[in-house]
Amino acid sequence: MSFDPGSALQHRKRRHIDVCLTEAVDYQTVTTGFERYRLPYNALTQTDLRRIDLSTEFLGSTLRAPVLIGAMTGGAQLSGIINRNLAAAAQQLGLGMMLGSQRVMIDDDAAAASFAVREIAPDVLVIGNIGLAQVSPAIVPGLATALGRVGADAVAVHTNPLQEAMQHRGDTDFSGSLHRLSELVDALGYPVMLKEVGHGIGAVAAAELVGCPVAAVDVAGAGGTSWARIEQFVRYGEVRHPALAEWGIPTAQALTEVRAILPDMPLVASGGIRTGMDAAKALAMGAQVVAIARPLLAPAIESVAAVVDWLEVFLEELVICLHGCGAQDLDALRAGGVVATT
Numbered sequence: 001m002s003f004d005p006g007s008a009l010q011h012r013k014r015r016h017i018d019v020c021l022t023e024a025v026d027y028q029t030v031t032t033g034f035e036r037y038r039l040p041y042n043a044l045t046q047t048d049l050r051r052i053d054l055s056t057e058f059l060g061s062t063l064r065a066p067v068l069i070g071a072m073t074g075g076a077q078l079s080g081i082i083n084r085n086l087a088a089a090a091q092q093l094g095l096g097m098m099l100g101s102q103r104v105m106i107d108d109d110a111a112a113a114s115f116a117v118r119e120i121a122p123d124v125l126v127i128g129n130i131g132l133a134q135v136s137p138a139i140v141p142g143l144a145t146a147l148g149r150v151g152a153d154a155v156a157v158h159t160n161p162l163q164e165a166m167q168h169r170g171d172t173d174f175s176g177s178l179h180r181l182s183e184l185v186d187a188l189g190y191p192v193m194l195k196e197v198g199h200g201i202g203a204v205a206a207a208e209l210v211g212c213p214v215a216a217v218d219v220a221g222a223g224g225t226s227w228a229r230i231e232q233f234v235r236y237g238e239v240r241h242p243a244l245a246e247w248g249i250p251t252a253q254a255l256t257e258v259r260a261i262l263p264d265m266p267l268v269a270s271g272g273i274r275t276g277m278d279a280a281k282a283l284a285m286g287a288q289v290v291a292i293a294r295p296l297l298a299p300a301i302e303s304v305a306a307v308v309d310w311l312e313v314f315l316e317e318l319v320i321c322l323h324g325c326g327a328q329d330l331d332a333l334r335a336g337g338v339v340a341t342t
């Protein structure tokens with residue numbers, strides 16, 4: 001029997017979804033760290049709750065609220081349903097959306113249909129996706145075609161050395177990847193955002209990025225979904241290396257570290273963002289927007305309405321946070337900062 005890398009990749013994507021839906025895939029001991037901060041509550045707020053303005057700019061688009069639907073999936077048939085439901089919700093709420101890795105689309109033309117969201121989401125900031133381990137000069141034309149086909153506004157490159165190391169037949173050669181990232185930025189003609197997948201971009205990686213012309217960084221820190229955990233469930237049916245599954249830079253720490261080293265870089269806070277309060281703290285600590293991935297997976301399999309419901313609860317809490325801080329808009333929220341409690 002011949003080995004078909006395209007279908008093997010689609011099978012793995014499907015296993016990721018199944019494991020995310022059935023196993024405990026969150027960090028078991030590591031938290032995001034946002035619980036160590038408090039928003040400065042203002043009992044004499046002068047804001048009107050109904051007039052709070054959440055709008056923001058990100059990668060050249062105006063969002064109605066500072067929220068991106070996190071990169072999740074594409075390729076398998078179920079992925080098409082997930083992507084379309086997420087896209088329709090993003091359009092309804094005026095949010096941005098990241099697609100899952102488009103590698104499968106470059107390898108197998110038939111997979112493209114599962115990424116087709118532009119008709120459903122004509123006004124949405126759509127961010128394509130590729131793995132840093134797959135980035136090379138040879139991939140540039142195929143990637144540009146894939147981005148053009150989905151009508152992407154930008155691309156996220158995910159760097160995931162720990163995830164790949166846990167994966168059966170993972171791409172484990174990251175040598176020269178920083179140079180290849182810079183080459184991609186120069187050659188592609190799309191804004192490039194660098195992201196992790198939940199183990200965090202922190203001070204050391206941020207220092208490597210000084211001078212690299214990426215358009216944004218998504219810190220994708222620890223405290224939410226652990227991909228080193230998921231890959232162990234996929235590979236062994238159990239977690240054999242619990243210490244590796246718990247390894248990462250907590251999201252609040254990652255955000256603080258990257259902000260200090262790259263003060264002008266637009267930052268996404270993600271990894272364990274679960275509530276409007278988490279988002280408000282991340283924004284007050286300097287994130288331009290937040291992103292949410294796994295909590296939206298089950299709603300996205302269900303319906304557009306289920307995704308919208310989940311996000312509306314989240315956004316309602318975020319609005320109340322601004323109101324309680326006396327912040328009319330996100331600039332005012334950021335100006336107020338956060339209070340460290342430990």
Ligand SMILES: Cc1cc2nc3c(=O)[nH]c(=O)nc-3n(C[C@H](O)[C@H](O)[C@H](O)COP(=O)(O)O)c2cc1C
Pocket residue numbers: 016017020070071072073099100101129156157158195196197198220223224225270271272273291292293294295297
């Ligand atoms: C089912 C699923 C598939 C994912 N696939 C991708 C992917 O293809 N590319 C990527 O950059 N990140 C991918 N991620 C990682 C997320 O974008 C995110 O960085 C990570 O899950 C941490 O965020 P969370 O705690 O909100 O889930 C995936 C996440 C989930 C849950």
